[in-house]
Amino acid sequence: MRLLLCTVPVVLLFASTSMRRAQAHAFGQRYDLPLPLDLYLAAAGTAVAVSFLIVALFSARFGARTFRTRLVLWQRPDESASWRLLGHVLRAVGVAIFFLIVAAGLVGAASPVKNIAPLLVWVLWWVGFLLFTALIGNLWPALDPWASLRNLALPKRDGSPLLAWPAWLGGWPAVLLFLAFGWAELVGPFGESPSDLALLVLAYSVFAWGGMMLFGDAAWRNNADPFRRVFGLIGASSLFGRTKREADRPLVLRLPGSGLLEAETGRISDVVFVMAVLATVTFDGFSETPLWAAFLDWIARSQMLRPVLLGISSAGIEILDAIRTTALIVAPLVVVAIYTLFCALTSLADRAVTLGMVMRAFAVSLLPIAIAYHLSHYISYLLLAGQFAIPMASDPFGFGWDLFGTSGYVMDIGIIGARQVWYVAVAALVTGHIISVIVAHSIALRLFPNARAATLSQLPFLVLMVGFTACSLWILAQPVVNEPALSSTP
C-alpha cells in the first residue's frame, strides 16, 4: 500500500511531462498488460497464508463480533424529509437517464463511439455503477427507472395482483433473465449497435411492466427482476447500507462485506443466481485468454465437430456466437457443480447440518472475490472508456452539438499507469479473498452448533476460495487476446 502511495506522485509527475494524448480506437478495447509472474505468485501466496491465519485465529467472541461492528449514521431515515427528497432526486435522475438511453439509441448516431447509449449502459452503469454499489452503497432501488415509471403511470395497487406468483416458478425467472442479460452483454450486438440496445431496453421494459401488472410489484421484484437482485447482493458488501437487524432499518457505516451476513439466499434459485453472477463475471475475462483462443482453434479444426459447425453456419448463425452462448449456459452449471461438491464436503463437519442448509448459507460468501475480480478486470477500462463521457456529454446523440464545450476532448490513454493497474488488481483480489474467508467463517460459526465443527467445516471452503482467487489471478496474468475469427470452410 505504501508502495502504491509512493508511486502515485511519481506517475503524476511523469504523466504531466511526457503525456501523449492518443485516441483509443475501439469502444470496449482493453489495453491491460498481463500481471507479472512475481506479483501473481506473491498475491496467491498471501491469499493462502492469510486464509489459514484467519481460520487459526478467528473465533466467535473476537472475530465474528468485531466483523459485525457498525456505526449508526441515521437511525430513522424514512421519517426524514431530506431522505425522501434525496429519493425523489434519484428517481428523477434514473428516469432521465432511462429516456436519454432510449432516445439516443433510437435517433442518435449509429456508431457506439458517437452515441451515449452504449457508454451509459455498458461502461457507466454495468461497470462503474456496479463497482460503486459494491464499494459505497446500493442506490439502485431509488434509481430503478422501471419501478419509478410504473409508480408514476399507475397508482399503487397493493395486495390484489391479477395473478398469484406460481410457487413452482420460485426465483428462477430472475436467474434466466440475468443469464439473458449476460448474453446481451457478452454475445449480443448491443455493445456495438445503439439502436439494437434501445430496442432491447424497450422490449425489457414492456416485459417488466407486464410482469409487474400481472403479478404485482413485490412478486416481480422478489422473483423475476434480475437487477434488483444483483445490485441487492453486490450492495450488501458495501460500506454504507440499511441494516435489516432493526425494524427502523438505520443507515449504517459497516466493515466491507459484513452486510453479506444479512443477505438472503433462502431458495436454491437464489443460490444459483449467485453462481450465475460468479460465472458470467469470470467468463468475461476467461474469453480473452490464450487458452480460450486455443480451445476455439481446436473446435475449428476438429473433424468430429465439422458437421455441427457447418450446420450452425448454414443456419445463418455465427459460429463464435453459438460457442459463446453455449459457454454462457455451461459456465454457471460448472460453477454450481463445483459449489455443490464443496458444500457436500463442508456438510460432513456436523451431522445436524444438511447439504441444502450449507448451500443456502454460504453462497454470498464468494461474492467479495467476484467483486474484487470485476474491479481488477475493469479498473483501467472504466478509466479509459469512461472518458468518452466527457465529449459525449456535450454531444450525446452524435449530431455535432457542443453543449458544454467538451465535444473536442481527446482521450488520455495514459490516465492510469500499467503498474498502478497491477497493484490495484493484486490489492483488490487479496482484500476480496480475505473478506470472503471472514464472511464464510462468520456464517459457519452461526450455522454449526460448535466452534470445532465450524472450523472443520471451513477447510473445504478455504480450498474453494483459494482456487477461485487463484483462477482470477491466473486470468489477470494472461495476455489479452482477441478471439480468432471462426469459419467452417477449411
Place this chain on the structure above:
Amino acid sequence: MDCLKNFAFGALAVAIGLLAGATKPGFASAEEMAFRLAVKGGEIAGGAPTLRVTEGDGVTIELVSDDEMELHLHGYDITVLLTPGEATAFAFRADIAGRFPAEPHDHGGNDHNAIFYLEVYPQ
C-alpha cells in the same frame, strides 16, 4: 571519529542520489528497438507475435506484406498502408505502457484478428 562522520554523510548522499534516481523514471536508459515482420495472407507465420519493449523506448516496426492492407496499431492510434512486396516502416516512442493489438482494417469480417501485439512494460 571524523572518518565515521564522513562515511555517514557519504552514505546519506549516495542514498539520496539513489532515491532521486529511483523516483525519476525518465533517467533510465531508453533503448532503440527495431522489429521486422513479414505478413503473408493477412497473417504472420506462427501466429500473432508479441513485441516487447520498455516504456520510453524508441520503436521502429518494418512490415512487408504480400497483400494490400491497412494496419492499425490501437492505443498509439497509428495507421499504415501496406502495399504488396514493399517494406513500410513506422517509428514512435513507446511512452504509454500497455498491451496494444495491431489489426487490419476494412478487411472483410477479419478485422477482429490481431496481426501482432505490442507490449510496453513500465520502467
